Each structure stands twice: as C-alpha cells, then as structure tokens.
Amino acid sequence: MLGLMQDHPLLISSLIEFAERHHGEGEVVSRRVEGDLHRYTYKDVARRARQVANALDALKLGFSDRVATLAWNGYRHLELYFGVSGSGRVLHTLNPRLHPEQIAWIVNHAEDSVLCFDMSFLPIIKAIHAHCPTVKHFVALCDADKLPADSGIPGLQSYESWIAAQSSEYQWPVFDENSASSMCYTSGTTGNPKAALYSHRSTLLHALAGALPDALSMSARDSVLPVVPMFHVNAWGLPYSAAMTGAKLVFPGPAMDGKSIYELIEGEKVSFAAGVPTVWQMMLGHMSAGKLRFSTLKRTVIGGSACPPAMITAFNDEYGVEVLHAWGMTEMSPLGTVCTLKNKHLPMSVEDKMKVRLKQGRGIFGVDMKIVDAEGHDLPWDGKAYGDLLVKGPWIIKAYFKGEGGSPLVDGWFPTGDVATIDADGYMQITDRSKDVIKSGGEWISSIDVENVAMAHPAVAMAACIGMKHPKWDERPIVAVVRKPGTELTREELLAFYEGKTAKWQIPDDVVFVDAIPLGGTGKMMKAKLREMLKDYKLPGL
Numbered sequence: 103m104l105g106l107m108q109d110h111p112l113l114i115s116s117l118i119e120f121a122e123r124h125h126g127e128g129e130v131v132s133r134r135v136e137g138d139l140h141r142y143t144y145k146d147v148a149r150r151a152r153q154v155a156n157a158l159d160a161l162k163l164g165f166s167d168r169v170a171t172l173a174w175n176g177y178r179h180l181e182l183y184f185g186v187s188g189s190g191r192v193l194h195t196l197n198p199r200l201h202p203e204q205i206a207w208i209v210n211h212a213e214d215s216v217l218c219f220d221m222s223f224l225p226i227i228k229a230i231h232a233h234c235p236t237v238k239h240f241v242a243l244c245d246a247d248k249l250p251a252d253s254g255i256p257g258l259q260s261y262e263s264w265i266a267a268q269s270s271e272y273q274w275p276v277f278d279e280n281s282a283s284s285m286c287y288t289s290g291t292t293g294n295p296k297a298a299l300y301s302h303r304s305t306l307l308h309a310l311a312g313a314l315p316d317a318l319s320m321s322a323r324d325s326v327l328p329v330v331p332m333f334h335v336n337a338w339g340l341p342y343s344a345a346m347t348g349a350k351l352v353f354p355g356p357a358m359d360g361k362s363i364y365e366l367i368e369g370e371k372v373s374f375a376a377g378v379p380t381v382w383q384m385m386l387g388h389m390s391a392g393k394l395r396f397s398t399l400k401r402t403v404i405g406g407s408a409c410p411p412a413m414i415t416a417f418n419d420e421y422g423v424e425v426l427h428a429w430g431m432t433e434m435s436p437l438g439t440v441c442t443l444k445n446k447h448l449p450m451s452v453e454d455k456m457k458v459r460l461k462q463g464r465g466i467f468g469v470d471m472k473i474v475d476a477e478g479h480d481l482p483w484d485g486k487a488y489g490d491l492l493v494k495g496p497w498i499i500k501a502y503f504k505g506e507g508g509s510p511l512v513d514g515w516f517p518t519g520d521v522a523t524i525d526a527d528g529y530m531q532i533t534d535r536s537k538d539v540i541k542s543g544g545e546w547i548s549s550i551d552v553e554n555v556a557m558a559h560p561a562v563a564m565a566a567c568i569g570m571k572h573p574k575w576d577e578r579p580i581v582a583v584v585r586k587p588g589t590e591l592t593r594e595e596l597l598a599f600y601e602g603k604t605a606k607w608q609i610p611d612d613v614v615f616v617d618a619i620p621l622g623g624t625g626k627m628m629k630a631k632l633r634e635m636l637k638d639y640k641l642p643g644l
C-alpha cells in the first residue's frame with residue numbers, strides 16, 4: 103500500500119519560489135568586483151533568476167546542458183544558481199584558482215555550453231576561450247558599459263544586457279528530482295580532476311539537513327556570510343539553506359582580506375559566517391592588531407581543513423563567538439559532520455568541552471559513517487581506534503561524472519581517504535589524510551596534531567607537518583613553519599614548546615622555517631608540493 107501524500111519532486115526552483123513568497127523582502131548584499139556594495143532582496147533574486155532561465159531557453163540550451171561559472175560570491179552568481187538548475191540545466195562552478203590550462207581541461211571534460219565569468223577573470227577567459235570549442239556563449243557578469251570593446255572573445259556579451267532582453271515571467275519546469283543540478287570538480291591532487299554531479303534531490307536534502315539546529319542552524323533571524331566560495335562545493339550549500347530559511351545573505355565578492363571581511367561582518371550585522379581556517383587566520387590577525395571587537399557575530403563554521411585549537415579558543419574566549427568545527431568533502435555535497443555539543447556536555451568544564459569541540463563532530467542525519475582497519479573490518483567507536491573513514495547517504499557520491507575512475511564505492515560505502523577515530527557519542531575526529539599520516543616505528547603520528555601544537559605558539563602564522571624517511575623509524579615528522587611578521591622564533595624554542603604537550607616520540611625531529619606553505623585552489627596545504635620543495639632536506643644526524 104502506498105502512502106496517500108502528494109507527490110512533489112524536490113527541485114531547486116522550489117527554494118527560490120519559497121524565498122520569494124515568504125521572505126520576499128529578505129536582503130541579499132554583495133561586495134561587487136567594482137568594490138561597492140550591492141543590495142537587493144529575494145524577490146529580485148527570483149525575478150532575475152527567471153530572466154536567466156528565459157535567456158537559456160532563448161539560447162536553445164537542452165535539458166542537462168552545462169552552464170559554467172567562473173565567479174566570486176555575489177548576487178549574479180546566486181541568480182545563476184537558481185536560474186540554471188531551476189530550468190533543468192546543470193550549473194558547473196569552476197575554480198578560478200586553478201591553472202588556466204586545468205580550467206580549460208575541465209571545461210572540455212564537462213562540455214560546457216555557456217561560460218559566465220566575473221570581469222576579474224577576463225585574463226583567464228582570454229587565455230582559454232580558443233581552447234574550449236564546446237562553449238558557444240561567453241557572458242561577462244557586468245553591466246553593458248563595463249564590457250571591454252576589444253576583448254577578442256567572439257560574441258562576448260554582458261550579463262545585464264543578456265538577461266534584460268528577457269521576460270521575468272517563467273514557469274519553472276517540473277521534472278525528476280534525481281536529475282543533475284550542479285557539478286564540481288575535485289582539486290585533483292592526484293591525476294586529472296573528477297567531477298561530483300549533484301542532483302536536485304541530493305541538494306535539497308543536504309540543504310535541509312544543513313539548516314538544522316545541530317548542523318549550521320540557519321533561520322530567518324540570521325545574517326549569513328559565506329566566505330566559502332560559491333565556486334567550490336556550492337559554498338557548503340549555504341545559498342540553498344539560506345533561501346530555504348529566509349536568512350539574509352552577505353557575499354564578500356573578491357575582497358577576502360581580514361579588514362574587508364571584518365567590515366562586512368560589522369556593517370551587515372552578520373550573525374553567522376562560514377570559511378576555511380586560512381581566511382579566519384587573516385581576520386583574527388587584523389582584529390588583534392587593531393584591538394577590534396564583534397558586535398553581532400555569534401557563530402562561525404570552520405572546515406575544509408582541520409581547525410587549529412588556538413583558533414577555536416581565540417574565537418570563543420576573546421570574542422565570544424562559537425566555533426562549529428565541520429568536516430566534509432566535494433564528494434559529500436560537502437557536509438558530513440558538524441561539532442555541536444550534547445546536553446550531557448553542558449555542565450562540563452571549559453577544558454573538557456574544548457576536547458569535544460576540537461573533534462570534527464557528529465554525523466548529521468543522512469550521513470552514516472564507519473571506520474575500518476586495513477582488512478576492511480569495522481573498528482570500535484571508542485575514540486581510540488583509528489582507521490579509514492567510510493560514509494554513505496543520499497548526498498554522497500556513487501560515481502564520478504562520465505564514470506571516471508570506475509566505481510569509487512566499497513560495498514556501497516564511499517572511502518573518504520581520511521583516517522579517523524569515532525567515540526562512543528559518535529564524535530568523529532580526523533587523524534589525517536591517509537596519504538599524510540606519518541608512520542614512525544610501527545606507530546602512526548597525526549600530522550594534524552603536530553601542526554596544532556605549533557599553531558598554538560604565538561609566533562607561528564602557519565605550520566605544516568610532513569614525514570621524512572628515516573632508516574630506523576621508517577619516517578619521522580618535521581614541521582615547516584611560517585613565522586608571523588616581526589617575530590624571531592628559533593627552532594629550539596619551538597621544539598621546547600612541544601615538551602609536555604605531546605608524547606616525546608611525537609615531537610617533530612626538526613623545524614624548517616619557510617616563507618610560505620604552498621596552498622591549493624581551495625586553501626588546503628599542498629603537502630606534495632611541500633615535499634617537493636624540501637626534496638634535498640636531510641633529517642638532523644643522518
């Protein structure tokens with residue numbers, strides 16, 4: 103017997119329809135490439151998203167055809183999120199931090215038909231357009247009068263004139279909720295990048311779960327600043343969750359420096375912000391230098407790489423801002439776990455609460471996790487046993503676009519490539535990326551743990567730990583450190599700082615001071631590049 107409830111497919115268009123009807127006056131504020139602040143409402147987003155849909159129809163784009171974006175976080179990008187997917191096309195967000203050759207490779211692999219780009223990326227488009235034969239239309243996200251006369255890009259038009267020619271009347275089509283809605287290529291630290299292809303259903307369920315109180319807790323009373331880019335994993339689903347809840351959206355555009363972000367938070371009364379640790383590092387630096395305070399920020403979700411404990415403490419103790427440590431990945435839409443406390447933790451001491459907060463958090467409803475040993479046997483949830491972390495759920499990948507790399511699943515589970523522990527309360531803690539763990543004398547040393555101690559030192563701006571070959575111990579950790587400007591930390595001082603903070607054999611063998619640690623397109627430390635940089639390095643005493 104089937105249930106007798108109405109059968110409505112879960113479609114992205116329903117999000118913007120809802121936001122328009124119930125939160126029509128809800129604000130969307132964007133720092134533009136031009137530097138000024140643009141301000142309008144969900145009603146305007148909806149109207150212009152319908153114009154986008156009509157513009158794509160006018161180009162005779164088919165169902166599931168790909169529309170690429172190369173853009174910062176901003177209102178036009180948001181309109182494309184809804185207009186492209188809502189009309190049945192696939193929004194393909196490109197990462198502008200990749201090398202132009204790699205971007206061209208990705209455009210060709212995805213067979214994008216239209217490419218919409220912010221003017222800051224005109225040099226990239228100039229470099230690649232001749233090598234992207236599938237792209238029939240280039241659209242610059244700007245006003246008609248900002249379009250360069252001599253771009254050399256055939257048929258280039260401005261977004262504003264492109265949509266102005268269209269009606270704002272449009273009936274969103276109804277189709278199978280399992281249809282593809284957007285796609286994102288993984289950074290591809292090994293081999294060519296592969297794409298995760300999200301569906302309307304997976305996106306809606308992810309946005310729903312992400313908005314829950316024990317996840318990102320979004321509501322119509324929030325002013326939300328996604329510093330996480332809309333070009334990588336849909337800005338952690340925040341644009342969708344915001345439309346679903348009517349939260350005000352604040353977009354930083356290209357200005358991601360500490361000063362600009364701080365001013366935006368204060369100026370737009372931001373209550374909730376989301377970003378990777380490197381962004382917050384810059385903002386906290388700006389704040390402590392200028393002795394600044396927050397007046398509205400209540401919580402911030404930090405993920406993408408491990409959040410150093412010193413950052414959680416700084417936000418919490420100095421600024422009264424709750425940090426939600428979160429973990430996920432491109433293949434998971436991306437939310438997997440968020441660290442929020444349970445009732446039983448509330449009476450605990452600050453130190454004990456901190457131990458919980460440092461973990462990557464509990465699986466949100468919809469994400470099932472397990473850890474396994476090298477033979478694939480389940481490991482206990484005791485907070486001690488560590489092994490490969492596998493996940494499954496309705497917004498987790500089952501295959502890459504075009505079947506690249508074969509089936510990634512093992513008995514229906516997706517291996518994340520992370521090594522983790524899970525405790526009896528279900529809190530997961532990442533020990534390492536499986537390729538980054540340091541194997542020393544038959545034991546594993548977590549590079550994250552080594553980095554966290556260094557990051558707690560006041561003179562350290564950034565730290566990366568890697569393993570170096572050792573004839574006796576197999577590998578030994580060393581830590582590469584970028585000093586904060588104006589400080590004079592020595593190797594001996596930092597090594598002494600480890601005393602009593604970790605087991606003796608987990609203290610790194612050496613400290614190497616570097617000018618910068620190589621970061622990838624999504625702000626993660628590129629340890630392979632660091633190893634390459636230090637290829638002639640020899641451990642002390644060898």
Ligand code: ADP
Nearest residue numbers: 288289405406407408428429430431432532535
């Ligand atoms: P890529 O495109 O490089 O795969 P993702 O954004 O998908 O990048 O990154 C996913 C990986 O980032 C995870 O598998 C994990 O290793 C790391 N990661 C994400 N969040 C955290 C976190 N809170 N703590 C530690 N590692 C994290």
